[in-house]
Amino acid sequence: MFDLSSLLNKSHRILVTGGAGFIGGAVIRRLLKDSEALVFNLDKIGYASDLTGVDSVLLDLGPNAVDRHQLLKADLASSKQTFDAVKNADPDLVLHLAAESHVDRSIDAPEMFLKSNVTGTFNLLQAVQSHWELLPQSRKESFRFHHISTDEVFGSLGDTGSFSEQSPYDPRSPYSASKAASDHLVNSWHHTYGLPVVITNCSNNFGPWQFPEKLIPVVILKAIAREPIPLYGNGLNVRDWLYVEDHVDGLLLAALKGKLGSKYCIGGNGERTNLYIVQQICSLLDQLRPIEKSYSCFIKPVKDRPGHDYRYAINSQLITSELGWMPRHSVDEGLLITIRWYLENLDWCKIVKDQAGYFGERLGEL
Numbered sequence: 001m002f003d004l005s006s007l008l009n010k011s012h013r014i015l016v017t018g019g020a021g022f023i024g025g026a027v028i029r030r031l032l033k034d035s036e037a038l039v040f041n042l043d044k045i046g047y048a049s050d051l052t053g054v055d056s057v058l059l060d061l062g063p064n065a066v067d068r069h070q071l072l073k074a075d076l077a078s079s080k081q082t083f084d085a086v087k088n089a090d091p092d093l094v095l096h097l098a099a100e101s102h103v104d105r106s107i108d109a110p111e112m113f114l115k116s117n118v119t120g121t122f123n124l125l126q127a128v129q130s131h132w133e134l135l136p137q138s139r140k141e142s143f144r145f146h147h148i149s150t151d152e153v154f155g156s157l158g159d160t161g162s163f164s165e166q167s168p169y170d171p172r173s174p175y176s177a178s179k180a181a182s183d184h185l186v187n188s189w190h191h192t193y194g195l196p197v198v199i200t201n202c203s204n205n206f207g208p209w210q211f212p213e214k215l216i217p218v219v220i221l222k223a224i225a226r227e228p229i230p231l232y233g234n235g236l237n238v239r240d241w242l243y244v245e246d247h248v249d250g251l252l253l254a255a256l257k258g259k260l261g262s263k264y265c266i267g268g269n270g271e272r273t274n275l276y277i278v279q280q281i282c283s284l285l286d287q288l289r290p291i292e293k294s295y296s297c298f299i300k301p302v303k304d305r306p307g308h309d310y311r312y313a314i315n316s317q318l319i320t321s322e323l324g325w326m327p328r329h330s331v332d333e334g335l336l337i338t339i340r341w342y343l344e345n346l347d348w349c350k351i352v353k354d355q356a357g358y359f360g361e362r363l364g365e366l
């Protein structure tokens with residue numbers, strides 16, 4: 001862990017986009033707890049948004065903290081809403097996390113991914129560029145725009161090798177194509193207009209407060225409901241799992257200390273097959289909430305995801321050697337914390353699913 005308060009002071013104004021989502025929420029909670037910076041949270045408040053986690057940290061920090069977080073409800077697909085929000089925030093640092101993030105939804109309804117992830121990033125870049133150009137010299141010099149992206153832009157690996165900063169782009173789903181486009185836009189604003197940017201490409205995150213449509217919360221909730229646990233295809237696809245708080249460490253380090261114009265790959269050294277993850281969750285549930293049989297009896301292979309990327313793995317050597325970042329949790333440690341959290345927050349899961357009109361049905365099947 002590094003000392004955030006030594007890098008950020010009271011006068012720092014930070015604009016976090018997507019701060020009502022899973023990773024953005026974790027970033028905001030960290031900024032509120034470990035610095036005195038002012039946080040502006042630009043979010044359209046979509047189906048996966050929820051501010052319960054941020055609100056509970058504000059409550060813990062007491063009445064003086066409330067003014068340090070401001071929600072700017074805005075849709076990045078709207079140029080006007082984006083310009084107004086950036087003007088209101090008047091930021092020294094932008095952490096851009098807002099995006100439609102679920103691969104299966106991008107298969108069913110790709111247009112929203114282009115609007116939010118491509119047009120949205122374009123609108124944000126335009127608004128931030130105008131803002132940056134008008135800043136007084138000292139604020140202009142220290143200003144940074146950090147774009148949070150994914151390893152999926154690099155495509156799919158075979159049985160060996162890993163993605164690094166040099167990997168060519170080869171996105172293969174509407175989601176990853178839209179994220180790749182956004183990476184290219186951010187890079188081009190740096191090279192063409194001089195905007196001071198940093199990009200990170202991260203592997204699969206997991207942890208508390210993740211909207212229960214992604215693999216790990218889906219498995220936990222299906223298992224305890226004694227419903228079939230859907231395992232796509234043969235279950236041998238591999239993801240490099242990273243506990244969300246470790247991603248927050250890495251992205252804040254890159255945002256504050258990374259070289260301008262650079263990109264950093266962030267991975268968990270956590271390569272596991274989906275079958276391993278699902279079986280491990282079942283075996284941890286067997287210990288934490290035993291029933292008359294093992295939860296693994298609910299695992300059910302189902303039709304594969306169309307265009308399912310086989311394997312992702314990240315080589316994090318650059319961010320480790322340059323910025324000293326390392327994941328602090330193993331996959332199994334993170335899973336245990338996460339499963340305990342979901343078991344204690346089943347009411348929250350029901351509320352956010354009901355609000356989103358999502359009831360655990362299969363998405364992206366075609």
Ligand code: NAD
Pocket residue numbers: 017018019020021022023024042043044045046047048049050074075076077096097098099100101102115116117120148149150151179201202203204205206211
């Ligand atoms: P999430 O879906 O939980 O949250 C995304 C948030 O962005 C939501 O609150 C949503 O309302 C907001 N948003 C979406 N479109 C918007 C728009 N047009 N205008 C304003 N707000 C909008 O996603 P997440 O898992 O927290 O991912 C955050 C970022 O990290 C994304 O950019 C994603 O591509 C990237 N990422 C995610 C992972 C992962 O495993 N979850 C891994 C690597 C990178």
Ligand code: TDX
Pocket residue numbers: 101102103104149150151152203204205213214215216218230231232237238239274305
């Ligand atoms: O029910 C399921 N069963 C299943 O086998 C679900 C939801 C998924 N899977 C498989 C598909 C993937 O191989 O599990 C793996 C993980 O799936 P997701 O949780 O949907 O994540 P993934 O598609 O890998 O993408 C995630 O990581 C990279 C995030 O959603 C992206 O936002 C991020 O960029």
